[in-house]
Amino acid sequence: MSIRFLNVSKTFGESKVVDDLSLEIADGEFVVLLGPSGCGKTTTLRMLAGLETITSGDIYIGDQRINDVPTQRRDLAMVFQSYALYPHMSIAENIAYPLRVRKLGRDERQNRVARVAKSLEIESLLDRKPRQLSGGERQRVALARAIVREPRAYLMDEPLSNLDARLRVQMRGELKRLQHQLGTTTIYVTHDQAEAMTLASRVAVMKKGRLQQFDTPLNIYNHPANRFVAEFVGSPSMNFIDGQIERGVFVSEEIKLPVMRGDGSVSLGIRPEHVHVFTQPQDGAIPARVYVTELMGNETFVFLTIGTHRLIARAPADFRAEVESTVWLRLETDKAHFFEKAKSTDYAE
Amino acid sequence: MPRSKRFFSALNRRELLLPYVLVAPALAVLLALSIYPLFYSIAISLQQETASGIVWTLAHFKRLATDNFFLTAMVHTFVYAVAALTCEFVLGLALALLLNQQMRGRAVFRASLLVPMMLPTVVVGIVWRLLLNPNFGAINGTLKQLGVNTESLTWTASPRLAFVAVIAVDVWQWTPFVFLVLLAGLQAIPQEPYEAALIDGSSRWQTFRHVTLPLLKPAILIVLLLRTMDLLRVFDQIFILTEGGPGFATELISLYIYRTAFRFSDFGYAAAMSFVLLALTNIVSLGYLRLLRDEKRNF
Amino acid sequence: MRKGIFKTGLLVLALVAALTPVYWMITISLKIERDQFAYPPKWFSFTPTIQHYYEAFVTRSFGQYLLTSAIVAVVSTACALVIGTLAAYALTRFQLPYNLDRKLSLWILSTRMFPAIVTAVPLFLMMRDLRLLNTRASLIVVYTAFNLPFVVWMMRGFFAEVPRDLEEAALVDGDSRLGALVRVVLPLVAPGLAATAVFCLIVSWNEFLFALVLTQTDAAMTLPVGIAGRVTQYEIKWGVMSAAGAVAMIPILVFALAMQRYLVRGLSLGAVKG
Numbered sequence: 001m002s003i004r005f006l007n008v009s010k011t012f013g014e015s016k017v018v019d020d021l022s023l024e025i026a027d028g029e030f031v032v033l034l035g036p037s038g039c040g041k042t043t044t045l046r047m048l049a050g051l052e053t054i055t056s057g058d059i060y061i062g063d064q065r066i067n068d069v070p071t072q073r074r075d076l077a078m079v080f081q082s083y084a085l086y087p088h089m090s091i092a093e094n095i096a097y098p099l100r101v102r103k104l105g106r107d108e109r110q111n112r113v114a115r116v117a118k119s120l121e122i123e124s125l126l127d128r129k130p131r132q133l134s135g136g137e138r139q140r141v142a143l144a145r146a147i148v149r150e151p152r153a154y155l156m157d158e159p160l161s162n163l164d165a166r167l168r169v170q171m172r173g174e175l176k177r178l179q180h181q182l183g184t185t186t187i188y189v190t191h192d193q194a195e196a197m198t199l200a201s202r203v204a205v206m207k208k209g210r211l212q213q214f215d216t217p218l219n220i221y222n223h224p225a226n227r228f229v230a231e232f233v234g235s236p237s238m239n240f241i242d243g244q245i246e247r248g249v250f251v252s253e254e255i256k257l258p259v260m261r262g263d264g265s266v267s268l269g270i271r272p273e274h275v276h277v278f279t280q281p282q283d284g285a286i287p288a289r290v291y292v293t294e295l296m297g298n299e300t301f302v303f304l305t306i307g308t309h310r311l312i313a314r315a316p317a318d319f320r321a322e323v324e325s326t327v328w329l330r331l332e333t334d335k336a337h338f339f340e341k342a343k344s345t346d347y348a349e
Numbered sequence: 350m351p352r353s354k355r356f357f358s359a360l361n362r363r364e365l366l367l368p369y370v371l372v373a374p375a376l377a378v379l380l381a382l383s384i385y386p387l388f389y390s391i392a393i394s395l396q397q398e399t400a401s402g403i404v405w406t407l408a409h410f411k412r413l414a415t416d417n418f419f420l421t422a423m424v425h426t427f428v429y430a431v432a433a434l435t436c437e438f439v440l441g442l443a444l445a446l447l448l449n450q451q452m453r454g455r456a457v458f459r460a461s462l463l464v465p466m467m468l469p470t471v472v473v474g475i476v477w478r479l480l481l482n483p484n485f486g487a488i489n490g491t492l493k494q495l496g497v498n499t500e501s502l503t504w505t506a507s508p509r510l511a512f513v514a515v516i517a518v519d520v521w522q523w524t525p526f527v528f529l530v531l532l533a534g535l536q537a538i539p540q541e542p543y544e545a546a547l548i549d550g551s552s553r554w555q556t557f558r559h560v561t562l563p564l565l566k567p568a569i570l571i572v573l574l575l576r577t578m579d580l581l582r583v584f585d586q587i588f589i590l591t592e593g594g595p596g597f598a599t600e601l602i603s604l605y606i607y608r609t610a611f612r613f614s615d616f617g618y619a620a621a622m623s624f625v626l627l628a629l630t631n632i633v634s635l636g637y638l639r640l641l642r643d644e645k646r647n648f
Numbered sequence: 649m650r651k652g653i654f655k656t657g658l659l660v661l662a663l664v665a666a667l668t669p670v671y672w673m674i675t676i677s678l679k680i681e682r683d684q685f686a687y688p689p690k691w692f693s694f695t696p697t698i699q700h701y702y703e704a705f706v707t708r709s710f711g712q713y714l715l716t717s718a719i720v721a722v723v724s725t726a727c728a729l730v731i732g733t734l735a736a737y738a739l740t741r742f743q744l745p746y747n748l749d750r751k752l753s754l755w756i757l758s759t760r761m762f763p764a765i766v767t768a769v770p771l772f773l774m775m776r777d778l779r780l781l782n783t784r785a786s787l788i789v790v791y792t793a794f795n796l797p798f799v800v801w802m803m804r805g806f807f808a809e810v811p812r813d814l815e816e817a818a819l820v821d822g823d824s825r826l827g828a829l830v831r832v833v834l835p836l837v838a839p840g841l842a843a844t845a846v847f848c849l850i851v852s853w854n855e856f857l858f859a860l861v862l863t864q865t866d867a868a869m870t871l872p873v874g875i876a877g878r879v880t881q882y883e884i885k886w887g888v889m890s891a892a893g894a895v896a897m898i899p900i901l902v903f904a905l906a907m908q909r910y911l912v913r914g915l916s917l918g919a920v921k922g
Contacts, residue, residue, distance in 0.1 A: 049816075049820055050819070050820075051816050051819070051820070071816075071819040071820055072819055072820075072821075072822045072823060072824060073822075074820075075822075076820060077820065077821075078816075078817065078820040080813050080816070080817060082811070082813050084811070084813040084814050084816065084817035086814060086817075086818075086832055087814075087836065088835040088836055097818070097821055097823075097831075098821035098822055101818075101821055101822045101823045101827065101831075102822055145821070149821075149822075155820075
């Protein structure tokens, strides 16, 4: 089912938590709402679910305007951050609950539960109670409960954030596979940009209730719409250097780079992987001082200072340099982004 | 999020009525049986039946000021409440402090201590009438065995002793309550403040004053509030134990109101007195509640 | 070590002080009259008899009083539970305008603070006018009103402990509001419901003043009033009184033992969690 948000806003008392949001989500897409806490992404999801009223605007599922449709009739499934498993029911009863409420026969219910449990590999847990399960197992039960209904769309509210790091990465992959198999529209909320990048077919980046950019992960990474998006997406995050462009040269303190851009006052953004570090002087390279290095095993993060600027560079795993030693940088200026400093809040490229 | 996490946010137009529908029966019952009687009571307290019918008058209230019985009953109630409350609080707190530790058989212990306060008040009255009987009661009997001269210990027959006895009965019945609530309050206090105080080098008395007491304050206030309310309106045990006697010695305000209404059928006057009693308990409870609220705000 | 002994001694002392008076009454109920008045007091060395129990419950009407007490307690508790729980749910989960939910809860609680005599007098007059004096119905109705504030206040506390998530999940899964309440929330507050029920039963069973005021005849008297009636009148038959008193105690002790986990919480109106 396709889902459309048309100029949707939500106000709580004095504050506008969601501000004029418009999104068109195609059937079968995996869309991630990404942003820092308080940006309105969870509220948007809850409005779609029917757990919050819509202050203004319309939401459509397919051709149906669902603003006034009560929650129970929207035919959506939701996975909560806390999983919200019914503590007094067994796992099987938990999963069967949506079917029971729809008055499905007992045999039919048992069949469906068994099928879903098998696909998520939780058959052995069916007779237990939620409190006997680990975090990862509970998460899969929550998923099972969502899947068993075959709803129009899945809504997920930071389902992985309560898992430990290793499990999170593992579940990410499984989720993606699952969604691919089921082919159902999915709306997923997270503040973790890695999750967004790996899971989504398209990402909607939000800040303070407003949509910043809605595009594929790759486009968001390579062509961020503004400085906020550029800084939020990517880890380690993008480096920013404020400076002036005069006659085709970007100048900021000791940094001078030839660039193909008109004159003006700009912020230069460059990702760490486009900053190359050398221990020996190079032609046209910029000298910098090492602040600290982090050996990640497969690569090395080098934290640098140039004058008052701080940069991060990604270097090969065998790169070594002493703290406070001098190294030489070469920046791939064709991969750099430029953000105007005209506006105080959102910068535009 | 600027709204409380407790409440449901989305209410369709249809559901807007639901909370009111759910609350309505309870409100109806309370209005009919708690609020309406109050107004009824206020009404009859302002009325008097005269030869020419029913007139509105403040006569009952004026009478209050000069009625010695009423004033005596109020004094009795006040003294009773203060004495009983003090004993119960001191005993209960002492017990709670001394016994604040993990102990085996806690369930049995707690259950046994409950017995006095769970008993029907009538039974409490009977139990103590039996014990205090000057001739064959166990108390005088045991005291006599120990060589004490019990000639003058005519508990329920002598005014002063009866008053003491009545207070003692309440202390017997309700100290466990104070003890249990304060104990629970004590055990809810986390270990960290005590550990910090120890490291800071504070003495036992200092720890008690600056750590224990402040953190125990909410429990103390609740206990004091509940006991005060109960003590001001006590009726049952006194009724069985002494019936307000001998003479007027243990007549507390609730008993006097009862007697005025149901022995002398002077309902108007009884209603006026009830009103005063209600006002008094309201003021006291408001005072406590304000203290409680201030406490909560500090956290 | 010495401290341990001192504390144990104190404990034992407290227990003895609490239980001895009750024990004495029970012995009176089991002693023949001569033993009752004996000096020195006979704590253990007497031959028990059940004649007083027989007299109380078979010969006299205490059996009927017992039945009345039971009926009134159970019915009024059931009514208070249903009405009160629904109201408590509404007040916990729904935000009413002008903070009404908060104000209503406090107001409901405040009705519990009234001295009984204040409403007993007008209720007597009201019941007299409605010709409902000396009926079980009047007691049931009054006890329901009496227990309602407590039920609302306690259940509010229990409902507040159930995370809102669960009901939202139930709604998204397709259940109605009331369906979610019954299938998801109520099972989770069941222990609290039981504890509250027991409290109401205890209070109703023990209640004296309203019963005294509203019932004068054998047909409608509750056990406490029945016991008291005999004490304040002429010849006091202590054996019979004690027997009735002992029986009156039994349900209470059973209940209290069963529910003692929630006891402190209930008695302090939820302020302190035992």
